[in-house]
Amino acid sequence: MNMNDKQMLYILQHMIENPYMGVLYIDTSCQVILVNQTFADILEVNRESLIGKHVNEVIPRSRLPYTILNGETNLCELCCVNHKEMVSMRVPIYNDGEIVGAMAKTLFLDMGAAQIMVQHMTSLLDSTPVQKHGKYYGKYTLNDIVGNSQNIVRIKSLCARVANNISNVLIIGESGTGKELFAHAIHNSGYRRNKPFVRINCACIPENLLESELFGYEEGSFTGARKGGKIGKIELAYGGTIFLDEIGELPLMMQAKLLSFLQEREFERIGGNELIQSDVRVIAATNTNLAEAIAQGNFREDLYYRLNVVSILLPPLKNRLEDIEILVNHFIGKLNQKLGTVIEGVDEESFSLLKSYDWPGNIRELENLIERAINLASLDGQKIIQAQYFPTLQPGGFLNRPLKLSLNQAIEDLEYHMIRETLKKNNYNKAATARSLDIHPSVLYRKLKKYEVI
Numbered sequence: 330m331n332m333n334d335k336q337m338l339y340i341l342q343h344m345i346e347n348p349y350m351g352v353l354y355i356d357t358s359c360q361v362i363l364v365n366q367t368f369a370d371i372l373e374v375n376r377e378s379l380i381g382k383h384v385n386e387v388i389p390r391s392r393l394p395y396t397i398l399n400g401e402t403n404l405c406e407l408c409c410v411n412h413k414e415m416v417s418m419r420v421p422i423y424n425d426g427e428i429v430g431a432m433a434k435t436l437f438l439d440m441g442a443a444q445i446m447v448q449h450m451t452s453l454l455d456s457t458p459v460q461k462h463g464k465y466y467g468k469y470t471l472n473d474i475v476g477n478s479q480n481i482v483r484i485k486s487l488c489a490r491v492a493n494n495i496s497n498v499l500i501i502g503e504s505g506t507g508k509e510l511f512a513h514a515i516h517n518s519g520y521r522r523n524k525p526f527v528r529i530n531c532a533c534i535p536e537n538l539l540e541s542e543l544f545g546y547e548e549g550s551f552t553g554a555r556k557g558g559k560i561g562k563i564e565l566a567y568g569g570t571i572f573l574d575e576i577g578e579l580p581l582m583m584q585a586k587l588l589s590f591l592q593e594r595e596f597e598r599i600g601g602n603e604l605i606q607s608d609v610r611v612i613a614a615t616n617t618n619l620a621e622a623i624a625q626g627n628f629r630e631d632l633y634y635r636l637n638v639v640s641i642l643l644p645p646l647k648n649r650l651e652d653i654e655i656l657v658n659h660f661i662g663k664l665n666q667k668l669g670t671v672i673e674g675v676d677e678e679s680f681s682l683l684k685s686y687d688w689p690g691n692i693r694e695l696e697n698l699i700e701r702a703i704n705l706a707s708l709d710g711q712k713i714i715q716a717q718y719f720p721t722l723q724p725g726g727f728l729n730r731p732l733k734l735s736l737n738q739a740i741e742d743l744e745y746h747m748i749r750e751t752l753k754k755n756n757y758n759k760a761a762t763a764r765s766l767d768i769h770p771s772v773l774y775r776k777l778k779k780y781e782v783i
């Protein structure tokens with residue numbers, strides 16, 4: 330059925346003029362452009378008198394200006410309007426990737442109704458299996474992924490669209506671009522959200538243990554096998570998602586086994602003779618160039634096509650510098666809570682410094698630098714982070730050590746330097762870096778964490 334503009338307008342008007350929810354819309358100068366009668370009733374003022382006023386004149390403590398300022402979104406927040414407690418949401422409105430306004434909408438006009446909903450949800454969640462999965466659950470949602478750049482907005486909407494199907498997903502991106510975050514978010518956006526989310530890092534597990542980690546084994550199937558056997562990660566993820574991280578490092582022998590599993594959706598435990606059916610969604614991630622690995626004979630082309638049904642290419646941070654500001658503010662808020670600090674922001678000079686850096690460690694590196702800067706600025710009693718608190722971004726800047734080093738500090742500096750340089754030479758591929766440095770990938774991971782390199 331086709332609708333003409335008039336019918337459409339009529340429906341929209343009636344959707345907005347709804348006695349069960351208050352709606353208020355502001356433009357980029359925070360002036361009220363549209364408000365429905367319900368909202369005016371909450372405020373106990375004449376509706377027309379609200380138009381053109383600054384939102385904080387109407388609702389003194391409204392955070393809607395932050396939605397205009399940096400896209401801050403809150404899908405469920407407690408607020409107090411005209412001495413009335415209620416639950417509302419606020420979201421930015423975009424046009425061509427730019428914020429053009431912001432909308433506030435009430436979800437519950439009174440706390441009684443909200444409480445009934447909370448009770449209902451609590452009993453529902455209590456009966457869902459999510460709590461039984463221990464550490465195996467999706468930790469992030471699409472709301473945790475910050476960024477307004479066109480690419481990120483487009484990728485988030487793609488994730489929401491594919492969340493409910495079973496197609497395999499391949500997430501490609503440099504280290505620290507958020508591959509893990511997106512994998513969790515896809516899982517949590519679909520009907521599998523209450524089932525396990527199980528991650529396996531293909532680069533960190535020794536080749537001879539990978540098969541049993543993935544598929545499990547029966548009792549007595551090899552020397553050292555655990556009594557009673559062991560369930561593999563694929564079985565553990567039943568009904569949910571298995572996240573195959575660093576898939577480019579999967580040894581060829583295991584690639585063949587994984588391919589056969591993906592084709593048949595069934596497998597056998599090592600030493601077992603029973604075919605186990607599996608209902609699991611596969612999300613794989615890589616920061617290596619798989620096309621190159623295929624050309625060199627290190628990655629099976631057929632497996633690549635099997636995995637790459639939905640392909641998500643995460644841009645490096647240097648290609649979306651417009652997100653720096655919103656990311657910095659997001660991390661300051663998050664880290665203030667974690668560290669108990671009261672930093673309010675960064676100054677203009679810092680922003681230009683942050684925007685002129687090439688971010689090899691991407692968002693993880695940004696988060697680490699902000700954490701260090703918050704600590705340094707707080708020690709000096711500052712509330713605004715100045716450029717001097719980003720010593721590693723200053724020309725010639727590094728760990729900012731005092732000149733007189735202990736032997737241990739000198740060794741650490743050398744190790745830090747070598748790891749950074751080798752990473753750079755290997756295009757931030759951690760497995761190749763570990764090989765170049767002649768250390769096991771898990772040792773490299775530990776050191777990367779220690780030095781907060783990426």
Ligand SMILES: Nc1ncnc2c1ncn2[C@@H]1O[C@H](COP(=O)(O)OP(=O)(O)OP(=O)(O)O)[C@@H](O)[C@H]1O
Nearest residue numbers: 473474475503504505506507508509510616692693
């Ligand atoms: N868009 C984003 N918004 C907020 N935080 C982000 C975003 N992207 C990444 N992060 C943060 O950056 C850090 C790195 O993200 P993540 O672990 O998902 O990266 P990755 O691509 O898996 O990196 P690696 O290849 O090194 O494993 C995490 O702390 C994550 O919370």
Ligand SMILES: [Mg+2]
Nearest residue numbers: 505508509574
């Ligand atoms: Mg990762």
